[in-house]
Structures are given as C-alpha cells and as structure tokens.
Amino acid sequence: MSLIGITLRNRYQIFKQLGVGGFGETYLAYDLDLPDYPTCVVKHLKPKNANPTILEIAQKKFDQEAKILYKLGNAHPQIPQLFAHFLENEKFYLVQEYVDGNNLTSEIIPGYRQSEAEVLKLTKEILEVLAFVHQQGIIHRDIKPMNLMRRKDGKIVLIDFGAVKEIGALQVNPQGESSLTVAIGTPGYMPSEQQALYPQFSSDIYAVGIIAFQALTGLQPLQLPRNVNGEICCALFQGTVNISLGFAEFLDKMVRYDYRQRYQDATAALQALQQQFNISQAQTLVPAPPTARLISSQSGGEASIFQKIRLFFQDLFSESTPDNSFASTVAITQPAFNSAAKQIHFEQPEGQVSLESAFYIERPPIESDCYEEILQSGALIRIKAPRQMGKTSLLTRILDCGTKQGYSAAYLNFQSADAEFFTNLDKFLQWFCVSIAQELNLPDKLREYWQGVLGSKDKCTNYFQRYLLAEIPHPIVLGLDEVDQVFQYPQVASEFFALLRAWHETSKNKEIWKKLRLAIVHSKEVYIPLNINQSPFNVGLPIELPEFNKLQVEDLLQRHDLHWHEVEIQQFMDMLGGHPYLVRKAIYEIARGRINLSQLLQIAPTEEGFYSDHLRRHLSNLQEDINLASAMKQVVAASSSVRIDSGLAFKLRSMGLVKFQVNNVISSCELYRQYFDEHLG
Structure with missing residues (x-):
C-alpha cells in the first residue's frame, strides 16, 4: 500500500514515491517540524517475515545499521545524513538527507561510450568516497549507477547501503540464530562470492569496475562479453574502445572473477590509480616521471615497444593537454589486443559445462533461486528438463554453492548403478547409502547399521540419521542426477521416492534432518504411481529449465567471438530453437571454421x-x-x-x-x- 499522503511521527509528510524494490519503498517527504518544510527521503523497509522473533532481531539489526549510517553521514559530506530511524506499526523507517541531483544512469547511457579520461575521472570520484566507507570497516554491497548521485555541486554521493536491506531478507532458525535468505546486491554488479552470501571489500571494487566498463563500452553489465576464463577484460573490446595499457590493466584487475586477485579495498584501488596516472588532488592527470616510466617498460617485447611509443606521446602532449586526455587525443591501442590475445580455447559441447567454463550461460532467475533455496533448512529442489538442456551443469553449480558455504556435497548419478541393484529394494538402498558415504569421504559402516528386523527404509534412515548426518557437523547437499533410471523399476521407485519425501517432511521438525538439502534431477514426466503425500515431486522448489532465449544465444555467440546480424541470429534460432546442446554444438563448429551458417541451415x-x-x-x-x-x-x-x-x-x-x-x-x-x-x- 502506498504511503503517499501519510504523515509519520506527526512530522514527515509523504508526498511522492521515488522507487519500489524487493526490500522496501522510498519516498519524498516534507519535514513539518522545520522552517519552510524542507524535503527529506523516507525509506520504508519490509521484513519478509513479520513473526515476533524476526521483528525482534530485525529491530536490533536496524538499530545497529542506523548507528553506522549516522556515523558515516556525519563524517563524510558525500554520504547522506541520517536524520531519524524508527519503528511504527511494526514497520521500519529511515529518514535521510535529500540529495538534489541525478543518479549516474543519466550519465552512463546504453549505446554511448565515454572517453578514457571521462571514465578514469568517474572511477576516481567513486573510489574516493568508497575508500572512506571501507576504512570504516563497511562493505556497501550495492554499488551501481542508481545508487550513485551526481549532486548539483558536481560531487558524487553514495546512497542506499545494502546492509540496511538485510532487514528485509532475514530468516531465523529455531535456535534464534539469524541468517540471510537472499544475497544483497544487484545482478550484473554482484560478483560470485557476493551471490554466495560471502561479500568482501573487493566485491565493491568489482561493482565499480563494471560501472567503468559500462561507461567505456555503452553495454549493460549482463551484455559485457567474457573471455575463456569467464572474466570481463579490456582485450575483448579491440577495435571498439581506445584505452591505454595502464588503465586497461587497472580495470582488468578490478573485475577479476577471484576476489583475492582484485584490489582488496577502495583505498588500494585508489592508490594504484593515482600511482599509475599520478592523479593530483585537483583531478588532473599528470604523466609519471620519465625515470619511473622507463623502469616500467623494461619487460621488453611488443608491450614494451608499445609503452615506449605511448610514453613518447604522453610527454609530447603533457604540456599542451594538462588533463592528459591522451587516450582520446591519440588513438593508440595496446598490441596485447591483437588477434593472438583473443584466441579462444573452445570447449566440446558434450556433457556438463564445467565450473571453470567461460561458456556457461545463466538463465535468470533460475540460478539465484536455486542458490537461495539450497541454503534453507531441509531444502528440496526439483530440476526437470529434456536431455542435454543443462540440468547437470546447474546441479554442479548448486553443489558448488553449498560447498562455498562450508557444506559437504555429494553427487550421485543413478546411471552409474549396476542393473542388479534395481531388482531389490534392500540392495538398492544399501548401494545408495554406501555411495553417499564414499562421496562424503566417510568409511562404509553398512554392517553396523544394516542389522535387525527393521525394514530396508528404516535401516537406510538410521544410516543417514545416526551416522552420516551425525558424523558431519554442517549441512549436506545431496545431488541426485538421472533419477529417471529409477522410474524403470516401479516397485523400487515408489518406495525410494516415498523415503525421500519422508525425509523432507521430517526436516520440518527434527533438527538433525534440517541439515540435509536435496537436489533431484530428472528428464521424464513422473508416470509411476505415487501417493500424493508420498511423492517428492510435488514439494520443494520446482525448476523447469527453459531453452536459451535470443539474448542468451547472442551472449554465447559473443563468447565465441561471433558477431552476427539480426537476420542471421533469427535464421539460426528458427532452425534450432534455443535448445542448449543444439545451439552450443552449432556455435562450436562455426566458431572453429568447420562450417558456416548457410551450410548449417542446409545440412542440419x-x-x-x-x-x-x-x-x-x-x-x-x-x-x-x-x-x-x-x-x-x-x-x-x-x-x-x-x-x-x-x-x-x-x-x-x-x-x-x-x-x-x-x-x-x-x-x-x-x-x-x-x-x-x-x-x-
């Protein structure tokens, strides 16, 4: 419900809505207690769950973050001041200084490329205010153009700290311990460790780097191409972007996939930028001293020659162009951006796409939904799609997400089981238990637990509860691939899947079973007769993998260094649809020069x-x-x-x-x- 027209605390009269997000709403309001009723910003934060425990923890979190915002806003002129924070009708509100200006979406426009000098200046401005934030021990977590305001005086103001949004994403376990339900941040600007709920100071550096690439290329974050290592880098923009060697190296380091390889915080990044370009406090770019420059060019080879030519022109233009807009004055590109540097090591489009692959195409919001779900107690994810649609590749990434959280992960492909195990439920469950124990690097204790008159399902449950789940102190993510294999044996299938459903239901009440998280993968429709209350196929998070859409196909083409016209892409998709295997196979063969599009359309x-x-x-x-x-x-x-x-x-x-x-x-x-x-x- 909109708050327009409402007066909060008999003081803040709301008159306009600025935005709506997943964690709350933002409004403009008049402060009726001050002369001339100045404008302020009111943020309304919404916890996902309004139970008393959540609200109590959210209140503490709210007060903690408010203290931080008070401190930041009062200590730095480019962070909005916090005027008030309060709870009213079980709803959380922040009242902040109104920043008169426009956010950077008015400067970073799709299709428009800024010069190196412009982007360098912008990057420095962002890093200067972010360095102060990092020095206070705070990670912003939502750096993006929308959260960077260009105030009327020309200064950059950093707004909308991600930590406050945690209030809207809290969950609480029965022990009263709080955790996040989703990663805080914005897709495209949020690096992998942040998506996995493990943000670092260098996560903010990644976001600033993405903004710089946006400004340089005119592309949106999700449109930026990646190299064979899955990373964005300047070498991919040969012939389209004029950029100096030093700035290219700087930007490439900002957006490394591995957070440990980036600048560790904004202070380190700012220092590197200043040393590279000798940026003065007056924001003037001054060439480095000749001695220092010559030392940096001693490595020899092509890059050394390029650097010397570059230095010559820098010296030539240093007096006539004190702003050092050298990159836009003399269009020299780095020799490392030649065809040799752009060689792509193509991958055979067979089987799953490895975690290290540069050719895995995400299908939002599927990945983020799965990563969020697998972190929930007793999670169950059901992935269904025809063969060769990328199910195992997604499952691998879900297991990897769990591993990055410190969970244990076990992968089991039912096609690896000998046929004899499917002829008898007892044999099948014994094979299942031993296989999982091996995946978890635990010794086989089947003899110890497979005793007595209990039925096979009870013995299997005891093996998990009293051994596997008890032995491992943290959650276990269990990935069950190709469960279609079990469908061929209805008697075993009905009992086994009923067991999985029973475990899922038990996890709602028994703490030890909350540690087990299941991800089940199958291709076929489930035609075996299962009681609706005994089937795992009607609970949990259902995922049906779709085909690639046009944008995703274009992304894959770019990663293979193929640049097609709209008509060619449409012909390609008419023939193959967006089936991942069909698309990847064709692009692979075309990129290697084995066939062209015209020939493909004829013989496919x-x-x-x-x-x-x-x-x-x-x-x-x-x-x-x-x-x-x-x-x-x-x-x-x-x-x-x-x-x-x-x-x-x-x-x-x-x-x-x-x-x-x-x-x-x-x-x-x-x-x-x-x-x-x-x-x-």
Whole structure:
C-alpha cells in the first residue's frame, strides 16, 4: 500500500514515491517540524517475515545499521545524513538527507561510450568516497549507477547501503540464530562470492569496475562479453574502445572473477590509480616521471615497444593537454589486443559445462533461486528438463554453492548403478547409502547399521540419521542426477521416492534432518504411481529449465567471438530453437571454421549433418511407441499448432521435441520438423 499522503511521527509528510524494490519503498517527504518544510527521503523497509522473533532481531539489526549510517553521514559530506530511524506499526523507517541531483544512469547511457579520461575521472570520484566507507570497516554491497548521485555541486554521493536491506531478507532458525535468505546486491554488479552470501571489500571494487566498463563500452553489465576464463577484460573490446595499457590493466584487475586477485579495498584501488596516472588532488592527470616510466617498460617485447611509443606521446602532449586526455587525443591501442590475445580455447559441447567454463550461460532467475533455496533448512529442489538442456551443469553449480558455504556435497548419478541393484529394494538402498558415504569421504559402516528386523527404509534412515548426518557437523547437499533410471523399476521407485519425501517432511521438525538439502534431477514426466503425500515431486522448489532465449544465444555467440546480424541470429534460432546442446554444438563448429551458417541451415536436418546421431536416437525412441510416433507425425505435418492426446503431448515435451501453445503443441524447432516430417512418413 502506498504511503503517499501519510504523515509519520506527526512530522514527515509523504508526498511522492521515488522507487519500489524487493526490500522496501522510498519516498519524498516534507519535514513539518522545520522552517519552510524542507524535503527529506523516507525509506520504508519490509521484513519478509513479520513473526515476533524476526521483528525482534530485525529491530536490533536496524538499530545497529542506523548507528553506522549516522556515523558515516556525519563524517563524510558525500554520504547522506541520517536524520531519524524508527519503528511504527511494526514497520521500519529511515529518514535521510535529500540529495538534489541525478543518479549516474543519466550519465552512463546504453549505446554511448565515454572517453578514457571521462571514465578514469568517474572511477576516481567513486573510489574516493568508497575508500572512506571501507576504512570504516563497511562493505556497501550495492554499488551501481542508481545508487550513485551526481549532486548539483558536481560531487558524487553514495546512497542506499545494502546492509540496511538485510532487514528485509532475514530468516531465523529455531535456535534464534539469524541468517540471510537472499544475497544483497544487484545482478550484473554482484560478483560470485557476493551471490554466495560471502561479500568482501573487493566485491565493491568489482561493482565499480563494471560501472567503468559500462561507461567505456555503452553495454549493460549482463551484455559485457567474457573471455575463456569467464572474466570481463579490456582485450575483448579491440577495435571498439581506445584505452591505454595502464588503465586497461587497472580495470582488468578490478573485475577479476577471484576476489583475492582484485584490489582488496577502495583505498588500494585508489592508490594504484593515482600511482599509475599520478592523479593530483585537483583531478588532473599528470604523466609519471620519465625515470619511473622507463623502469616500467623494461619487460621488453611488443608491450614494451608499445609503452615506449605511448610514453613518447604522453610527454609530447603533457604540456599542451594538462588533463592528459591522451587516450582520446591519440588513438593508440595496446598490441596485447591483437588477434593472438583473443584466441579462444573452445570447449566440446558434450556433457556438463564445467565450473571453470567461460561458456556457461545463466538463465535468470533460475540460478539465484536455486542458490537461495539450497541454503534453507531441509531444502528440496526439483530440476526437470529434456536431455542435454543443462540440468547437470546447474546441479554442479548448486553443489558448488553449498560447498562455498562450508557444506559437504555429494553427487550421485543413478546411471552409474549396476542393473542388479534395481531388482531389490534392500540392495538398492544399501548401494545408495554406501555411495553417499564414499562421496562424503566417510568409511562404509553398512554392517553396523544394516542389522535387525527393521525394514530396508528404516535401516537406510538410521544410516543417514545416526551416522552420516551425525558424523558431519554442517549441512549436506545431496545431488541426485538421472533419477529417471529409477522410474524403470516401479516397485523400487515408489518406495525410494516415498523415503525421500519422508525425509523432507521430517526436516520440518527434527533438527538433525534440517541439515540435509536435496537436489533431484530428472528428464521424464513422473508416470509411476505415487501417493500424493508420498511423492517428492510435488514439494520443494520446482525448476523447469527453459531453452536459451535470443539474448542468451547472442551472449554465447559473443563468447565465441561471433558477431552476427539480426537476420542471421533469427535464421539460426528458427532452425534450432534455443535448445542448449543444439545451439552450443552449432556455435562450436562455426566458431572453429568447420562450417558456416548457410551450410548449417542446409545440412542440419539431414544425415550429413552433425546432428544425425542426436536425431536418430530420437527417431528410435519414437518408433518404439507407435502412438508416440503417430502423434509426432501429426505435429510436424501441420502448418500450425495442433491438439493431440495430453499424455502423448507431455511425453513428447519431456523428450524436447514439442512445446505447448496453450493446450496445443508445435514442433520445438525447424530441425525436428524437417527431419521427422521426412523420416516418420
């Protein structure tokens, strides 16, 4: 509900809304207690959970953060002063100084590239105020153009500290211990360690670096290309951005993926910038002394030659251009930005995409939702998608997220089990327990726990409760991949999945079971008969992995150094849709020069094309079920979406061959339509 028209504390009369976010709302208000009713800013913070325990902890957190804001605002003129903080009707409010000016979105405009001199000056201005914040032991956690105001006097003002937003993201366990439910920050500006709820001072440095790249390139954060190491770097902008060697090195270090390789805080970054460019307090860029410059160029090779040429021009222009706008005056680019530096080590598009890969494409908000969920007590995530859609790659990242939190992680692929284990529930559960113990680097204690008259499920539960969960003091993330394999054995499947559901329900009441977090991956629809109260497939967080959208395909193309026109991208997606494997395979072959787009469009749906094995496998599966083959034939023969039996439609969708349009279906892509139209005739 909007607060416009309401007067808080009989003093702050709200008259305009400035913004709405996930953690609260921001308003303009008149301060009725002061002459001329000056304008102030009122922030309304909303805890996600309003139970008494949450509110009590949130109040303490609120008071702590308010003290910090009072201190910062009173000690530095470029941080808004905090006038008041209070709780009214179980709602939290901050009253702050109104900053008369515009945020940096009015300066950093998509499609507009600023010069190096402009970006260097902006970076210095941000780091100067951020250095003060870091010196107070505070991480801002939400540095972005929206939170940087250009005041009327030209100064940068830092607003909207992320720590305050924790109040809206708190959760509390039964012991009264508080933790965050989500990472505080903004996608694109938030580095990996911050997303994993482990922010560092260098996390803010990463965000400032992203802003600098935005200003230099005119690209939005999520549009910035990455190299083979998954990092943004200046070498990727050869021919489009004029930038000096020193500033390129500085920016590259700011946005390293590993937070330990960045400048550790804003003071260190500011010092490096000043030493590199000899920036005076008057914001003038002065060339470094010749002696120091010559020492820095002793490394030899191409870069050394470039540096010497660069130094010559710096000396030449130092008197005539005291602002050292050398980068915009003389367009010399670093030789390291040549084709040799841009060589990309392409990855075979088979199997999962490794954690270190530069070619993993996120599908927001799926990753962040999964990372948030796996940190919850007794979490259960269900990932479903057709084969080769990236399920295992996502599962690997969920396990990695848990590991970074200090959890233990165990991965189990059910395709690795011998067929004999599926013939008997007792054998299956013994294999399951031993496999998990091995993954957790624990010795096998099956003999000790698999005794007595208890049933197999009780023995398995005891093994987990009295051994695995008791032995490991921290949470355990259990990733179960390819559980479709179990579907083929209905008797084992019904008992096993009922057991997983029972564990999930137990985690709501028993502390030791809260430590177990499950992530289950499958491709097929669940057709085995399961009691609705005994199935893990109707609880927890459901994730259906979608195809790549156009922006994600464009991102993958850029990472392979392919720059296509709009028409080419549309032709490509018409043929392949956004199926991750089909898209990655094609881009891989094209990027290596093995085929071009025109040739791909011709041979992709034929036996000559490199999808032939993929297509024949689908054809074989269809031909095993005459009804399924007939339904697919009907789909590909139609010129528009058609209605088929719902059971067959869901089976075809689980194979990735069709997609729904309301209650009708169409072929997922032209590749499948052309191939099956010919081979199912």
